[in-house]
């Protein structure tokens with residue numbers, strides 16, 4: 358059985374939250390104390406939104422309480438109805454968001470090289486009721502943006518990217534949030550950039566502004582009257598303050614992640630039966646995750662045996678993303694995971710290794726030694 362994390366002490370976890378200097382955060386929150394304005398789009402919220410819009414290189418940003426509700430609120434604000442083509446190789450949030458919005462997920466298989474939705478298969482899963490595509494830039498790997506765009510234009514569909522893993526990335530020099538009709542980011546504590554909990558949606562069409570602003574605040578578009586059946590998904594002032602601090606350091610963090618990432622590459626590249634993540638053309642990466650695919654027949658051990666051995670050594674790698682979302686027990690009988698065989702296979706073979714800015718080379722080497730020790734070579 359795979360060991361669960363029971364204590365963070367003396368374990369190497371899959372990630373660790375980046376923290377600003379405590380004094381920096383204290384300075385940032387001082388004015389919140391003075392003002393006693395804690396939430397409901399206060400001054401920190403507005404300042405963070407402005408800074409973020411600049412950093413991401415996008416036209417429009419709406420801040421939200423987390424990445425999951427960014428997905429839900431975006432679909433609600435767009436007034437979607439019907440089927441949404443998506444991928445099962447993702448964190449379960451993507452699928453849940455579609456279902457919780459009363460929409461029907463239609464699963465398209467993934468590309469085995471970068472784990473993102475296979476754009477060549479989109480036509481084969483199109484239905485009469487398809488209203489949108491929700492692809493995921495998995496592990497920070499960018500989807501086939503041009504092909505998805507062509508497909509969506511041809512059929513009059515919306516494209517909402519789940520961009521939870523892609524903070525700070527660019528494609529062909531443009532902020533990744535500027536593609537599609539909308540891109541939803543997660544600022545969860547485990548992400549490259551975080552606001553403790555938080556998220557945002559970047560969107561193209563200015564006319565979405567009022568709807569997005571309203572649906573995250575109970576649907577109020579007037580101080581007393583609700584024009585939408587909204588929820589509560591507002592980012593509070595303390596989270597916005599954390600965002601302002603972390604934004605000053607995120608580029609340094611990404612540079613440090615790159616060092617970790619490259620050390621893994623040096624040690625693991627060329628080992629038979631291990632598949633590494635290929636760099637993508639025209640993409641500035643954020644090195645969010647370090648996925649490794651184990652081919653049991655060639656490597657000599659299957660993914661779960663590798664995980665067990667790592668766990669025995671206090672290394673808490675994770676099976677992101679297993680099972681594929683269409684195989685989760687809450688969806689039993691609703692979807693057939695065999696219809697997306699590549700996603701199914703990848704979910705059974707992939708392991709994400711620890712990566713965070715201050716993970717030192719000695720530890721990376723220790724992790725690699727455990728893995729290499731299991732290889733048949």
Ligand code: T4K
Pocket residue numbers: 362370371372373374423424425426447448450451493519521522542543544545546547555556673677
């Ligand atoms: N779409 C995609 C593609 C996503 O990956 C996610 C979230 C979403 C949408 C939804 O966004 P949010 O609504 O969450 O903003 C984690 C995160 O909770 C989740 O945000 C993330 N994806 C998912 C991939 O991973 P768990 O259950 O694996 O987290 P947990 O608590 O086991 O933490 C993992 C490791 O992170 C720990 O071993 C140690 C470290 N950690 C964790 C926490 C909570 C810290 O260092 N600090 C912390 O505060 O889900």
